[in-house]
Amino acid sequence: MTALHDARSRGWTPRTYTIALPSGLSLININYRRAHVAWRAKKIRTAAAEACYADATMRWALIAADPNPLLDRVHVLGVLHPTNDLNPYDPINWAHSFKAATDGLVDAGVVADDNHLHVLGPDMRLGPVVDGGQLVLHLRELAPGEDPLGYEAVTLP
16 A cells, blocks of 8 residues: 555545746756856746745645645646747756746745655656746645655655
């Protein structure tokens, strides 16, 4: 029996949230060593925290959880929506952007920290084209000991 199955048999249902950062945000691509990476990371981090507060469901959940973090453990699926579909994309090249967005989840109070005890991921995927490009974080609460990917290759608390 998996940890998730055991938790669900006791009536537990994982909470899910979708946090869409604003389109057109200047992202960090590790293939391009542009200047101002720290500045871009701060903008992404701030945008992620603001997106948490802008989402009404997330905002009320954060208020109810205060002063504690909203979720103890979460799986983050990060979706990169590119500006066009003319080129092949490698979502992992935007890892620094996803990292900065995950830091914004900590700043907003969604999780206590973005270390392995609280966050699994972000797993990065490519989504459909969005004018200006966009990062979207899909969050799913994890049951204690749950390995949502099912590989049993991850040691979970």
